[in-house]
Amino acid sequence: MAKQLMKGNEAVVRGAILAGCRAFFGYPITPASEIAEAASLLMPEVGGVFIQAESEVAAINMLFGAASGGVRAMTASSSPGISLMQEGVSYAAGAELPMVIVDIMRGGPGLGNIAPEQGDYYQVVKGGGHGNYKVIVLAPNSVQEMCDLTYLAFDLAEKYRTPVYVLADGFIGQMVEPVEFPEPKFPEIDKSWCVDGTAETRHNLITSIYLAPEELEQHNLRLKEKYERIKRNEVRYEAYKTEDAEVILVGYGIVSRILKSVVDIMREDGYKVGLLRPITLFPFPEEKIRELAKTASLFFVVELSTGQMVDDVKLALNGMCEVRFYGRCGGMVPSAEEIIEQVKNVFKEVEKEIEHQK
Amino acid sequence: MATTILKKPGTFYEVFTRKPDADKINTHYCPGCGHGKLHKLIAEAIEDFGIQDRVIIINPVGCSVFLYYYFDTGHIQVAHGRAPAVATGIKRVHPHSIVISYQGDGDLAAIGGNEILHAANRGEHITVFFVNNAIYGMTGGQMAPTTLPGMKTTTTPRGRDIRNEGYPLKMAELIATLDAPVYVERVALTDAKNMARARKAVRKAIQIQMENKGFAFVEALSACPTGWGMNPPDAEKWINEVMTKYFPLGVFKDISDKVEPVKFEKKVLSPEEIKKAIGVDGETLTMKKYQRNIVAEKYKNPKIKVAGFGGQGILLLGLVLAQAGMLEEYNVSWLPSYGPEMRGGTANCHVNISEFEIASPLVSIPTALIVMNRPSLEKFEPTVKSGGLIIYDNSLIDIEPSRKDVEVIPVPATKIADDIGSTKVANMVMLGAYIGYTGILTKESVFDALDIVVKRKELNELNRRAIEAGIEYVM
Known part of the structure; x- marks a missing residue:
């Protein structure tokens, strides 16, 4: 199929519908509103449900209800709205409900602003609600991936019966690029666990309550085992010119695009620099990072935050390699040139260090 | 101490295997509690209407959190106050199901005030049973939004002071002011006469959903002898004599004869129709080959x-x-x-x-x-x-x-x-x-x-x- 030009937020809804999603519950918020707007236009056209909820709290619980019915359903919001949804996400993780949540991050904390940021890494990747749970987090860096990763998110959500996030910054949501769309899917309802008002599912119970401590511990351990399986099977990343790189840049979302430019420009000047872009933020590409640490001398993490994902890079390395961080936030976005200056300084230091060791 | 439900309707499990304690025959409710009475009315109605397979009950947070111990139906256990939102979600994707949202006063009128109001206002095709016992039973007798003025609870030790805690919320009256709800009634789970009215109301509220007519809401004044520090007979007497003064019984709204039933139709599209509907069918795309200029x-x-x-x-x-x-x-x-x-x-x-x-x-x-x-x-x-x-x-x-x-x-x-x-x-x-x-x-x-x-x-x-x-x- 030929490509067509589309905005990231609009590609999300098409990707979802093609994946078989037939229910959207949301509350308007900049810069994610185009997703709800597109869903309100398109869902009824394909026999789906669209409800503008009274709040994000209601939206996530409507999604909880639809997901309990075994159908593919989603919501979308932006940072402050996601904060409000965290209760529902914890319940859904506990009740093992498949659902897709799109977060188009904006500046925080508090009301912050509507400019692009990546300040939601902690609240999304580390599980912003209560209890021992994880969610799969996919981080697109193009309009094509806004479609493709949303499409994939529904499969992963169902495969592991867990909430899956598509985590993008405001830029990726607002950007227009060519997209090629996948074929429509027609998923069957899995009647083994859901409730859909039929005799087959009458004995099913959707719940996150386990009163007896022994049972709740067992439930938590089962969930943990599931997350371990996800870690083993679902890590996705892009490694760009990392083979001989002395310095590895790490970034996701829009930052990874800027970093790709940085790599291209610096390579022309002879700098051995590469880029690792995590596509899944949970599971995090820990092993790949450790593998790169064998040949690289430094990791340089760039985020639109004061430093959140950098923690996971450090945890993965566990002291194996030095980690530096450069971040802009509040809606400020670093230019490639700004980052190049930083990375060049790092190279000077690395060279000095090598010299010193001689 | 626990009450036994006599002559179990078929909608109840014969043995409450989901109940974790040793007693699998009696409910977990205290003696004289109104929940058991309302459970039984709902169970009988489901059995009589022959809709058991279609029923999905939304289990709230509160004393009725364990509805799934008793009802042999589909269940969704939800967060505090969110039952109407969850009910909305499941009903919208499975409109043939009969969705019953069962909530207590803290759940519905305090933390979930927004969700119930909006579900009612959208006219969701769900049946809501609202148990009003003027107190937080499960957490040990704190003030509810429906606690009567002057009533002592563990968080109003001097009695509810309207200057500090405001007035009890009259949910049935509030919801009846909205345009969408089809049927709103308040009943009392007390003597035989009131129970007969309650039975009728429960059946009507479920029937309205079966007929695809819209939103039905039944508020049930219910005894909490433990929370109130009374014996069961005194508790029922207190409902009839004191509570109903503040929360009058009766039908606050009934337009069930006037509303047109909604026809839920399932739209099934082919892959090509889906692509066309969302504008990715390639029809808007030009397959023309363009000659590029030679650019400096x-x-x-x-x-x-x-x-x-x-x-x-x-x-x-x-x-x-x-x-x-x-x-x-x-x-x-x-x-x-x-x-x-x-x-x-x-x-x-x-x-x-x-x-x-x-x-x-x-x-x-x-x-x-x-x-x-x-x-x-x-x-x-x-x-x-x-x-x-x-x-x-x-x-x-x-x-x-x-x-x-x-x-x-x-x-x-x-x-x-x-x-x-x-x-x-x-x-x-x-x-x-x-x-x-x-x-x-x-x-x-x-x-x-x-x-x-x-x-x-x-x-x-x-x-x-x-x-x-x-x-x-x-x-």
């Missing part, structure tokens, strides 16, 4: 910044460039500056048209700056790459760019547009000047791009004339 090296793979006032069509200008670039099979990207800048009067966008994969879509050092107001020229002129190009509207901008290391092309775009007949097409004059001067895109692809991007096609006649005028000016 310095104008190839431009990183373009377009800037001006909001309302000048800056974003559209960029979008047409990107769309035309795509038609000519270049890699393209378009990124708006959005947010406060957009509202503050200036607008700009970043466009890449490239033979190579586009790494960063952000244009921080443009090779081409198309600029339509003075503040934007002042802001972005210093960022233009050495050897780059600045095209500016000199009918609006009263200064000249001072850079000597870039090409500067003044175009009186607004004046030209006025001469054509509309100031609004000045952006298209600028576009024409840019493609005419650099040759980066052909007129043919740009004209076709216009038809894809601009929704009001009747405007394109003028847009095309403006583009041509722009090209002509720089030739």
Whole structure:
């Protein structure tokens, strides 16, 4: 199929519908509103449900209800709205409900602003609600991936019966690029666990309550085992010119695009620099990072935050390699040139260090 | 101590195997509690109507959190107060199911006040049973939003003081004021006469959903002898004599005879119909092959910044460039500056048209700056790459760019547009000047791009004339 030009937020809804999603519950918020707007236009056209909820709290619980019915359903919001949804996400993780949540991050904390940021890494990747749970987090860096990763998110959500996030910054949501769309899917309802008002599912119970401590511990351990399986099977990343790189840049979302430019420009000047872009933020590409640490001398993490994902890079390395961080936030976005200056300084230091060791 | 439900209706499990304690026969409710009574009325109605397989009960937080111990139906256990939202979600995706939302007073009237009001106001096709016992039973007898004035609870040890805690919420009355609800009644789970009325109300509320008529709400005044510190007979007497004074019994709204049943139809589409419905069927795409111009090296793979006032069509200008670039099979990207800048009067966008994969879509050092107001020229002129190009509207901008290391092309775009007949097409004059001067895109692809991007096609006649005028000016 030929490509067509589309905005990231609009590609999300098409990707979802093609994946078989037939229910959207949301509350308007900049810069994610185009997703709800597109869903309100398109869902009824394909026999789906669209409800503008009274709040994000209601939206996530409507999604909880639809997901309990075994159908593919989603919501979308932006940072402050996601904060409000965290209760529902914890319940859904506990009740093992498949659902897709799109977060188009904006500046925080508090009301912050509507400019692009990546300040939601902690609240999304580390599980912003209560209890021992994880969610799969996919981080697109193009309009094509806004479609493709949303499409994939529904499969992963169902495969592991867990909430899956598509985590993008405001830029990726607002950007227009060519997209090629996948074929429509027609998923069957899995009647083994859901409730859909039929005799087959009458004995099913959707719940996150386990009163007896022994049972709740067992439930938590089962969930943990599931997350371990996800870690083993679902890590996705892009490694760009990392083979001989002395310095590895790490970034996701829009930052990874800027970093790709940085790599291209610096390579022309002879700098051995590469880029690792995590596509899944949970599971995090820990092993790949450790593998790169064998040949690289430094990791340089760039985020639109004061430093959140950098923690996971450090945890993965566990002291194996030095980690530096450069971040802009509040809606400020670093230019490639700004980052190049930083990375060049790092190279000077690395060279000095090598010299010193001689 | 526990009460036994005599003569179990078939809707109840024979043995409560989901109940974790040793007693699998009796409910967990205290003696004299109203929940058991209401459970039984609901169970009987479900059995009599023959709808057991279709029923999904939303289990709230509160004493009735364990509805799934007892009812042999589908269950969803939910967060505190959110039952009406969850009920909305499941009912909307499975409209043939019978969704019963069962909530206590803390759940429905306090923490879930917003959800119930909006579910009722949307007229969701669900049945809501609201158990009002004027107290938080499960957590040990704290004040509820329905606690009566003067009533002592563990959080109103001196009695509910209306100056501090406000008045009890009359939910049935409140919901009856809304347009959508079909049926709203308050009953009391007390003596035989009241139980008969309660039984009728429960059945009617479920029937309304079976008939696809809409939202039904039954508030049941219910005894909590433990929470109230009374014996069961005194508790029932207290409901009849004290509680009903504040919460009068009766039907507050019933339009069930007037409303038309809704017909739920399932739409099943083929893959092709789905693609068409969401506009990805390729019909809007042109399969035409475009001949690219031969472009001078310095104008190839431009990183373009377009800037001006909001309302000048800056974003559209960029979008047409990107769309035309795509038609000519270049890699393209378009990124708006959005947010406060957009509202503050200036607008700009970043466009890449490239033979190579586009790494960063952000244009921080443009090779081409198309600029339509003075503040934007002042802001972005210093960022233009050495050897780059600045095209500016000199009918609006009263200064000249001072850079000597870039090409500067003044175009009186607004004046030209006025001469054509509309100031609004000045952006298209600028576009024409840019493609005419650099040759980066052909007129043919740009004209076709216009038809894809601009929704009001009747405007394109003028847009095309403006583009041509722009090209002509720089030739």
